[in-house]
Amino acid sequence: MFSEFLQYLFTGATIGATYALIALGFTLIYNASHVINFAQGEFVMIGGMTTVALTGMGMPMIVAVVLAVILASVLGLALQRLAIAPAKQADVVTLIIITIGASIFIRGIAQVVWGKEYHSMPNFSATQSLEVFGAVLNSQSLWVFGIGAVLVVALVLFFTRTLSGKAILATSMNKEAARLVGIRTQVVLMLAFMVSAFLGSVAGIVVAPITFTSYDIGIILGLKGFVAAAIGGLGSGVGAIVGGLALGIVEAMAAGYISSDYKDAVAFSMILLVLFFMPRGLFGAKVVERV
Amino acid sequence: MLNQIMQSRLRGVMLLALILIFVPALFANPFHYELAIQVAIVAATVVGLNLLVGFAGQISLGHAGFFGLGAYFSGIATGTYGWPSIPALIAGAIAVGLVAWIVGRPILRLKGHYLSMATLAVGFIIAIILENERALTGGPDGMSVPPLEVFGWQLSTFGRYSLFGLEISGVQAWYMVAGVLLVIATWFALNIIESPIGRALRSLKGSEVAAGVVGVNTTKYKSLVFVVSAVYASIMGGIYAHFQGFITPDLASFDFSIVLITMVVIGGMGSTFGVILGAVVIELLPQVLADFQELEMAMFGLILMLTMIFMPKGLLPTLNTVVSKITRKKAAEVRHDSTG
Numbered sequence: 001m002f003s004e005f006l007q008y009l010f011t012g013a014t015i016g017a018t019y020a021l022i023a024l025g026f027t028l029i030y031n032a033s034h035v036i037n038f039a040q041g042e043f044v045m046i047g048g049m050t051t052v053a054l055t056g057m058g059m060p061m062i063v064a065v066v067l068a069v070i071l072a073s074v075l076g077l078a079l080q081r082l083a084i085a086p087a088k089q090a091d092v093v094t095l096i097i098i099t100i101g102a103s104i105f106i107r108g109i110a111q112v113v114w115g116k117e118y119h120s121m122p123n124f125s126a127t128q129s130l131e132v133f134g135a136v137l138n139s140q141s142l143w144v145f146g147i148g149a150v151l152v153v154a155l156v157l158f159f160t161r162t163l164s165g166k167a168i169l170a171t172s173m174n175k176e177a178a179r180l181v182g183i184r185t186q187v188v189l190m191l192a193f194m195v196s197a198f199l200g201s202v203a204g205i206v207v208a209p210i211t212f213t214s215y216d217i218g219i220i221l222g223l224k225g226f227v228a229a230a231i232g233g234l235g236s237g238v239g240a241i242v243g244g245l246a247l248g249i250v251e252a253m254a255a256g257y258i259s260s261d262y263k264d265a266v267a268f269s270m271i272l273l274v275l276f277f278m279p280r281g282l283f284g285a286k287v288v289e290r291v
Numbered sequence: 292m293l294n295q296i297m298q299s300r301l302r303g304v305m306l307l308a309l310i311l312i313f314v315p316a317l318f319a320n321p322f323h324y325e326l327a328i329q330v331a332i333v334a335a336t337v338v339g340l341n342l343l344v345g346f347a348g349q350i351s352l353g354h355a356g357f358f359g360l361g362a363y364f365s366g367i368a369t370g371t372y373g374w375p376s377i378p379a380l381i382a383g384a385i386a387v388g389l390v391a392w393i394v395g396r397p398i399l400r401l402k403g404h405y406l407s408m409a410t411l412a413v414g415f416i417i418a419i420i421l422e423n424e425r426a427l428t429g430g431p432d433g434m435s436v437p438p439l440e441v442f443g444w445q446l447s448t449f450g451r452y453s454l455f456g457l458e459i460s461g462v463q464a465w466y467m468v469a470g471v472l473l474v475i476a477t478w479f480a481l482n483i484i485e486s487p488i489g490r491a492l493r494s495l496k497g498s499e500v501a502a503g504v505v506g507v508n509t510t511k512y513k514s515l516v517f518v519v520s521a522v523y524a525s526i527m528g529g530i531y532a533h534f535q536g537f538i539t540p541d542l543a544s545f546d547f548s549i550v551l552i553t554m555v556v557i558g559g560m561g562s563t564f565g566v567i568l569g570a571v572v573i574e575l576l577p578q579v580l581a582d583f584q585e586l587e588m589a590m591f592g593l594i595l596m597l598t599m600i601f602m603p604k605g606l607l608p609t610l611n612t613v614v615s616k617i618t619r620k621k622a623a624e625v626r627h628d629s630t631g
Contacts, residue, residue, distance in 0.1 A: 036404050083596055090603040092403065093350055097556045100549060101595030108589025223411075223545070230408040265419040268412035275409050276397045 003134030008256040009249060010132075014141040014210065016248020017148040021203035022225025023232065023240035024155065025196035031172035031235050032192035035095050039079060039103035040200055041222020042110075046072045047201025048213035049110060052119040061124070069201050075106070076197025080190050103218065110215040121208040140209045147206050151199065152241065158195075168192055172235070200225075227267060231274050233284025242282060246270075300481045303564060307477055311470040315463075324462035325448070326578070331469035332531050334570035335476035337554045338563055339523020342480055344552065345561035346489065347516045348496030349399065350407045353414020354551050357521040359421055359543025360387050361528030363428055366436040366538050371427075376440045380529045384522045391521030392514060399513040411545065418543040433539035436532045439468070448534065465534060472530065473567070476523065480563050483519070492516055496561075557598055559605025568607050 022044060029037045047068050054064035083102050087095060123140045130137045159165040170178040171188045179185050204213070204221070211217070228247045232239025247267055254266035274281065311331075318324055340354050364383030368374040374382075398409045421428050428434060438447035446452075446468065450461040483489050491512045494502035503509050532538045541547065550573060558569020576594065580587045602609040 030404075036407070083600060087600045087603055090599070091556075091560070093344065093552070093556050093560065094599050094603045096350075096407070097553055098596055098599045100553070101592045101597075101599060103592070105589050105592030105596060108586065108592055111588060112585045219545075226408065227412075230405060234404055261423040262419065265416050268415045268419075271412050272398075272409060272416075275401055275405055279401050279405060281405070 004256070006133055006135035008252045010135060010137050010141055012249035012252030013245060014138070014144050014248070015207070015252070016228075016245040017144050018203045018207040018221070018244070019224050019228040019247050020241045020244025021148055021151065021199050022221060023228035023244045024152075024237060025199040026225055026229040027232075027235060027237055027240045028168070028192050028196045028199070030229070032168055032189050033084070034092075035084060035099070036226065036234075037079075037193075037196065038096060038099040038222065038226075039106060040196065040225055041218030041220070042103045042106040043072045043076060043197040043200030043218075044204035044207075044221045044225075045110060045213065045215065045218035046075060046106070047204030048121070048208035048217070049114050049119070049204075049215065050201075051205050052121050052208065052213060053114060055121070056119075065205055068205060069198055072197045072201030072204075073194045076193040076195075076200075077190055079197075080193035084193070085186070085189070103222070107215055107218060114215055116215060118212045118214045119208075120212050123209045124206075138210060140206070144206045144210075147202065151202065155237070164188075164191060224267070227271050230281055231271055233278075233281030235285060236281070236283035239281055239283030300478075300485060304474060304478050304481065307564065307567070308470075308474050311474065315466065321460065321462045324460075324466050326574070328462065328465050328469040328534060329531075330571055330574045331466075331473040332527050332534065333551075333554070333574060334567045335469075335473045336524050336527040337551055337558075337566045337570045338473075338476050338480045339520040339527075340551055341555050341560065341563060341566040342483060342492070342523075343516050343520040344555050345559075345566065346484060346496060347492040347513060349513060349517070350403075350552070351410040351517075351520070351548070352407045352545070352552060353410040353412070353417075353548050354520070354524055355545070355547035356414035356417035356543045357387050357391060357524035358528035358531070358547070358551075359538075359540065360390065360417055361525030362436075362532040362538045362542050363421055363434075363528075364525070365529030366434055366532045367427060369437050369440075369533075370434065376529075376533060380526055383529050384525045387525035388518045388522045391518045395514045395517040395521075399510070399517060411548070414543065414548050415545060418540050418545070421540040421543050428540070431540060433537055435537050436535070438536065439530070439533035446533075448536070469530070469534070472527075476527075477563060477567070484563070488512065488515070553595065557595070557605055559607040559609075562605065562607050565605055565607030569605065572606065 022040060025040050025043070026037065029035055029040075050068035050071050051061075051064045054067055055061055059067075079099075079102055083098050084095065087098055090098070123138070124143045125139045127139045129139055159169055167178070167183045167188050168191060170181070170183055171185050175185055178188070224247065225244070228243035229240050230243070231247060232241070232243030247270070250270055251263050251267050255263035258266065278284070314327065315324070318327065336354075336358055340351065343349050343351055361383050364386060365376070365379045368379035368382065369376055394413050398406065398413065401409050422431050424430075438445050438450075440446070446461070446464055448461040448465055450464070452459050452461070452464050454464070484492075491502070491507045494505070494507050495509055495512060499509055528542065531542070554569035554573045555566050556569070557573065558567065559565025576591060577587065580590050583590050598606070604612075
């Protein structure tokens with residue numbers, strides 16, 4: 001009984017930590033620009049697929065990872081410069097469609113370059129799994145938690161200790177005021193998209209040994225990240241982490257105890273339920289509309 | 292000039308009807324007809340969605356859910372239970388309208404991205420149910436649907452019919468049905484827009500708070516337009532099921548929801564004829580891009596992005612501005628010449 005519960009918890013928390021990283025990317029971009037970036041999932045895919053492709057060419061794992069992360073970050077920057085920045089006056093929905101266009105474009109290129117097959121990636125450590133109270137813990141899960149925790153700490157330090165981090169925070173609070181005190185908000189936006197793409201690609205790399213990867217995994221992982229961010233409350237970093245973990249764990253429990261066919265339905269019912277009672281998510285800022 | 296034509300309800304609908312009548316002159320084979328029928332059905336759906344998105348300013352990323360529900364209601368009622376087509380379509384529309392009303396009440400209180408998220412969730416849940424209730428829906432493999440039957444008269448794409456002594460093929464007959472439905476859907480939408488309800492909806496888009504202050508019952512109108520757009524989707528979904536003769540849960544998928552909202556935005560939010568143009572463009576684009584083979588998907592994404600970046604208001608409104616700029620310039624030149 002308990003070991004079964006523990007098993008679902010491990011599985012759920014692992015995938016949940018991935019969702020949390022993706023959701024943090026959504027949060028960053030949302031804070032800096034109020035855009036929901038539907039291409040976020042493609043950075044996840046780029047991370048996993050590039051690593052698989054480069055290691056397949058005989059490159060050492062660590063080099064492949066670094067290159068994959070750099071590629072994704074550059075793509076994030078390009079997305080902001082080439083697609084989002086030129087459409088300044090656009091409606092919210094128009095911006096959504098632009099990011100959807102971008103995600104279809106990236107996916108289309110990935111499909112040509114890497115094909116449509118599923119690819120697997122070996123665990124980071126030689127040890128495959130550990131046993132904890134009768135439940136099996138995939139060694140890769142520890143990597144997911146570890147890297148996730150390191151990234152969260154790094155983000156906290158970035159936002160509280162560095163000038164660039166504070167500039168992003170200032171811009172998200174009040175763009176005009178930020179500009180008045182001399183912050184170059186255009187640079188801040190570029191930075192936000194880069195960091196967000198970086199987070200997404202890391203999520204894609206660490207989760208690849210567990211879930212496989214292919215050119216089209218970005219759609220569903222990106223959506224789950226959006227769901228996690230909305231559960232937590234758009235714009236809240238803590239919310240993104242809690243939302244991601246909660247979503248992952250609820251999904252795993254639903255798949256284990258109810259039915260795996262309906263695990264996604266449970267996840268989406270959860271978001272509806274949360275929004276019914278808390279229309280701005282768990283940790284969303286209370287905003288009063290000024291008229 | 293173009294603007295004036297579009298603003299006049301009757302002339303706009305007549306222009307649409309004329310285009311629908313003369314377009315078949317360009318068709319070379321049954322495949323072209325099938326494509327046109329599909330475009331017309333989807334366009335009518337999008338005209339309904341535009342009432343919600345373009346006029347009331349409420350984003351839906353799950354509208355395919357209602358289309359899928361309508362399709363499966365018709366499919367199951369006629370196929371499994373042997374109902375006639377028309378009562379099935381009507382009952383489906385009522386049932387889907389009721390579903391929309393029930394989920395719409397709590398959802399429509401949400402704003403902005405939270406509303407997008409909630410509609411997306413509703414669409415997903417519907418798609419998952421259709422996929423997993425295998426006994427009823429046939430699961431991911433889909434189910435077949437009998438042809439449309441009107442007063443004992445079967446309309447199959449494979450049939451041959453005679454109309455006023457003219458022999459026409461099944462697809463030609465279907466084209467007429469789809470064309471007439473698109474005209475009716477457009478006419479109905481234009482009438483809603485010009486009615487007091489339409490004015491209330493537009494006030495919602497401007498500012499919900501302001502609308503509330505001047506006495507518009509915002510909750511009532513939002514859920515009304517949500518139900519109307521869901522009913523549009525349901526009826527067209529049912530029609531689509533009969534036309535294709537085979538349906539899968541993909542009809543309710545997130546992908547299709549995105550296609551629908553893309554048509555609205557790319558054609559021009561809030562312009563009924565614009566969103567029809569959007570449906571035509573998005574449906575035909577893959578046919579044009581097929582030449583790019585492997586790169587088809589990348590090209591589609593690229594075109595979508597570029598169009599939205601350079602024409603954020605959508606195709607038809609941008610075209611309108613360009614045309615009126617040119618005519619104004621011409622008029623100014625003429626005046627200049629005569630005075631100078």
